Amino acid sequence: MNMRPEPAEFIEQPHALSAEQGLLGAILHNSDVIDRVRGIVDPEDFHEQVNAAIFRTMCERRDAGENIDGRLVRIAIGDQDLGGITVGEYLARLYAHATTVSNAPDYARAIRHAAMMRKLLAAARDAVAAMSSGAVQDPSRYAAQMIEELDVVATSGTHESLKRVSLGSASQQAIDAALAAREGRIDRGAPYGIPSLDRMTLGMRPGQMIVLAGRPGMGKTTVGVALALNAAKAGHGVYFVSLEMVAQELGERALAAMSFSPRDKQPLSYRDIAKGKDLTDADVWAMQDAQKRLAKLPLTIEQQSGLTISQIAARARQERASMERKGQRLSVIVIDHLGLVKPTGRYSGNRVQELTEITGAIKVLAKELNVAVLVLSQLSREAEKRDDKRPVLSDLRDSGSTEQDADMVMGLFREAYYLEHKSSQTPEDAMKLEACKDIIEVEVLKQRQGPTGRVNLFCAIHCNAVSELSEY
Numbered sequence: 091m092n093m094r095p096e097p098a099e100f101i102e103q104p105h106a107l108s109a110e111q112g113l114l115g116a117i118l119h120n121s122d123v124i125d126r127v128r129g130i131v132d133p134e135d136f137h138e139q140v141n142a143a144i145f146r147t148m149c150e151r152r153d154a155g156e157n158i159d160g161r162l163v164r165i166a167i168g169d170q171d172l173g174g175i176t177v178g179e180y181l182a183r184l185y186a187h188a189t190t191v192s193n194a195p196d197y198a199r200a201i202r203h204a205a206m207m208r209k210l211l212a213a214a215r216d217a218v219a220a221m222s223s224g225a226v227q228d229p230s231r232y233a234a235q236m237i238e239e240l241d242v243v244a245t246s247g248t249h250e251s252l253k254r255v256s257l258g259s260a261s262q263q264a265i266d267a268a269l270a271a272r273e274g275r276i277d278r279g280a281p282y283g284i285p286s287l288d289r290m291t292l293g294m295r296p297g298q299m300i301v302l303a304g305r306p307g308m309g310k311t312t313v314g315v316a317l318a319l320n321a322a323k324a325g326h327g328v329y330f331v332s333l334e335m336v337a338q339e340l341g342e343r344a345l346a347a348m349s350f351s352p353r354d355k356q357p358l359s360y361r362d363i364a365k366g367k368d369l370t371d372a373d374v375w376a377m378q379d380a381q382k383r384l385a386k387l388p389l390t391i392e393q394q395s396g397l398t399i400s401q402i403a404a405r406a407r408q409e410r411a412s413m414e415r416k417g418q419r420l421s422v423i424v425i426d427h428l429g430l431v432k433p434t435g436r437y438s439g440n441r442v443q444e445l446t447e448i449t450g451a452i453k454v455l456a457k458e459l460n461v462a463v464l465v466l467s468q469l470s471r472e473a474e475k476r477d478d479k480r481p482v483l484s485d486l487r488d489s490g491s492t493e494q495d496a497d498m499v500m501g502l503f504r505e506a507y508y509l510e511h512k513s514s515q516t517p518e519d520a521m522k523l524e525a526c527k528d529i530i531e532v533e534v535l536k537q538r539q540g541p542t543g544r545v546n547l548f549c550a551i552h553c554n555a556v557s558e559l560s561e562y
């Protein structure tokens with residue numbers, strides 16, 4: 091019998107003890123150091139319990155606006171024996187052996203790094219233990235759970251950007267961004283590419299979760315694709331997560347949108363492209379020309395269905411890195427659509443809780459990657475019961491905390507859809523249909539940083555073309 095112990099038992103816990111001691115010593119020398127490292131390291135990241143307790147106490151004293159000195163820290167955590175040395179003696183030693191305060195951020199990063207290594211090791215050990223004991227029944231479910239755990243490690247590099255900042259530096263950041271935008275040095279986000287919408291909002295701003303909501307058939311994918319193309323045409327990187335359609339179907343829509351001209355009596359629809367059979371030579375030429383222009387756009391399509399939000403987040407991070415390598419910047423993530431994001435299983439079927447978990451994670455992702463996330467969302471049947479079927483904010487009530495998490499909610503409505511689907515059409519209906527067949531209403535139902543209101547846009551729904559109404 092093979093009595094060899096599991097190799098994992100021999101792996102020492104990664105730690106950075108000298109960095110832990112060096113950092114605490116530096117803070118004892120100069121209290122201000124703590125402000126420079128708190129965005130990098132948390133008390134839980136320390137390997138030694140006593141070091142974690144000392145750092146936590148230091149943070150609490152700082153928050154209370156009090157001095158950080160060894161004597162007060164010792165009183166706060168108690169002068170217990172640490173095995174041949176008391177807390178007071180330990181603090182005196184940290185103070186005496188502290189070298190320079192300038193490398194405190196490096197110490198903090200080393201501590202954080204070791205903490206993430208320990209988390210990774212623990213997750214790997216748990217996985218081996220669960221697999222070898224036969225506890226894993228459903229591999230895909232277990233893998234989704236592992237992804238959740240590993241996600242903490244995967245996002246640890248962005249820890250600093252997500253951490254607390256003083257009001258002074260937050261307002262300075264706002265001034266820097268405003269001045270840069272004023273001087274035309276940076277965009278404040280990707281534009282919608284539709285002037286009336288861009289005027290009413292400030293475009294798709296980094297960190298925002300923007301919800302595009304509507305009943306089926308209202309044109310959510312149409313508007314989502316059109317806005318994604320507009321952002322990419324303006325040079326912004328777009329990652330389009332298509333949980334409903336395969337990439338080729340999106341390709342058909344993009345070709346139709348790109349080759350659309352309002353002067354065309356019979357513009358090429360995406361259905362024509364999908365059918366292929368009746369295409370003329372001119373259509374083929376138009377498609378090829380559109381394809382050449384599309385190929386230059388920084389837009390990537392994710393076409394795998396059944397992804398959890400953690401998987402989407404992990405792929406978005408990879409996509410951002412890959413765009414950066416090409417000198418592009420990821421500005422917008424489109425998720426088509428919220429209802430198709432796979433839940434983790436944690437709330438086993440409680441739909442409202444599941445959606446709350448998903449939208450909360452989307453908001454975190456937008457902030458972490460500093461991108462706008464445009465989430466397409468299907469509204470409940472509630473709207474169908476009203477005479478006026480235009481969406482209202484309360485239609486989102488079944489969608490977990492979407493309404494609260496969203497920075498902006500836009501409701502889509504096409505009257506033409508309802509007129510076309512009426513069982514019997516009156517001559518008045520036919521006249522109404524003629525007047526509204528190319529119109530999509532976009533109603534800004536919620537905007538954290540601006541007004542609400544409606545814009546009517548031109549929409550050739552069969553060509554996936556959306557633009558300013560006045561242009562036609």
Ligand SMILES: Nc1ncnc2c1ncn2[C@@H]1O[C@H](COP(=O)(O)OP(=O)(O)OP(=O)(O)O)[C@@H](O)[C@H]1O
Binds near residue numbers: 305306310313551
């Ligand atoms: N060739 C066409 N002629 C007429 N209407 C069309 C044509 N092609 C598409 N449509 C209409 O476009 C709408 C679909 O647009 P889109 O896929 O953007 O909507 P959606 O809101 O995303 O819908 P869903 O939630 O059902 O996926 C449908 O109402 C469909 O009838």
